[in-house]
Amino acid sequence: MDVISSPGLYPLHRCKTLHLVRHAQGVHNVEGEKDHAAYLSESLFDTHLTPLGWQQVDHLRKHIHETGLSKKIELVIVSPLLRTMQTAVGVFGSEGYEDGIDVPPLMVENAGESNRPAISSLNCPPFVAVELCREHLGVHPCDRRKSISEYRLVFPAIDFSLIASDEDNLWEANSREKNEEVAVRGIKFLNWLWTRKEREIAIVTHSGFLYHTLSVFGNDCHPSVKSEICTHFANCELRSMVIVDRSMMGSDPATTNYPGKIPSGLDLPSDVADEKLSNDGEGK
Template identity: 50%
Template sequence: MDAIAAPPSFYQLGRRKRIHLVRHAQGMHNVESDKSRDPLASFELFDAQLSPLGWQQVVDQRETVRRSGLLGKIEVVIVSPMSRTLQTAVGIFGGEDQADGLHVTSWQDSNVESRPPIVAYELCRERMGKYECDKRESISQYRSRFPGVDFSLAKDEDEVLWDPNERETLEAVNARAIKFLKWLWERKEKVIAVVSHGVFLQQAMIELFQNKNHYTLPLNNDYDPCSRFKNCEIRSVITFHESMMGLGSDSMICKQQRCGRIENQVLQIRESAKDKIPVEEVEVVT
């Protein structure tokens, strides 16, 4: 009797990535918007900087990331080219000499060479248009302020995406999120941090959890995956991409059993996330 090949395990479901999504710390525009939306159109909030509370959030999150060991695992940080996101990304993941106004004497262990590279990319910007706080500075200005950030992917020196008369639709933001996630999947790194904005990150999370081509699992279960991010909040997920399985005819088996054997494996990993067990240590029985 011919041996029957076992169905592929969950770890054979193609390439996987750990993505750590980070919303920028509190900006001055966040402080003003709590009072009224009107000031957001003021030039005084152009390319809004972090507030004093925002800087403290960065300090606290940097310490959390360092103590957890996450800092040593991230291979690259992708960041929106805006002051508040750059300040957050460099403040949490960069070296102390890159902090752009953040003065913390306790960061004695900072070693710039051991920090992950930080790459600016336009696709992960906030919903654009009308509000001055969402209009960016020139790339040359950012380069001088954030010398440790790679701006080589910035195609336009000056702002060309922001529209003073029309706010970008959520459908357009979602389309950008889809394009961005596809670009992220094509990168070689497996552990990636993304520092972006509330609306964009929310659309990205919705896409990750609702797209049928992904198996996405939260690695910290204390949030609603599709809810709005808090300032300086980090949400970590592991995502598997079906279109990159490369399993030949076996891939059809996986799709047919998605709600059966595969779903049971998903539940095992979900339980491991609740128990704070690293996904790599979960034993999957096929």
């Protein structure tokens, strides 16, 4: 059988479903489309979503509710930049926040010039900020983050505890991360996912991070499948993919497997019995 055309088969408990999302349109997308040199402008430091970007968020939010995806997601991982966090809480958060509710909001009112009401964290999956899934690091101010102390004020219910440094010590003004370095970081991020117990995870991140990470995969697939995995994401595009643990990184036991033979009894399959009889005959 042709390897490329054959289906893959893996134990369910060694798979996770990843719902990959690129952030909605940011101010830097608009300015960079008009003039690529704008990406070097300090005025685009950690840009927020545009009004069109927020419309894209609303459309994706409607989609995940209509498809039932909103009820399946156990964890939302987000890159700690303003545009990704706005996208994440807008898509996967609860309805408008009300004072007096004994839970912190995911986003306070008008965070990042959003003109949006506060977004509730009530009945939501946990939101965790992770630096490994940031965009290309260095040179472009739009990819430099604010301090975690500032973010905590406007995104109170996002968990920033996995981020070691309050200030952004990963971004360098004169050195841009290479494409292959982004891919290595992406693989490290995917390996880290196996330390999480959650099986269905939404990840809100960036075009470059997704493209260079996913380009590592699909070489053993049909070209159309490879293309489906690796093409650039549009703003606020969602693609759901399955990641497979082929190397025993994960340690979670299967929850749906059943051992059989309970109550116990004779159950030697006929083909095994034939093989056993044949081997016994050879031994005489």
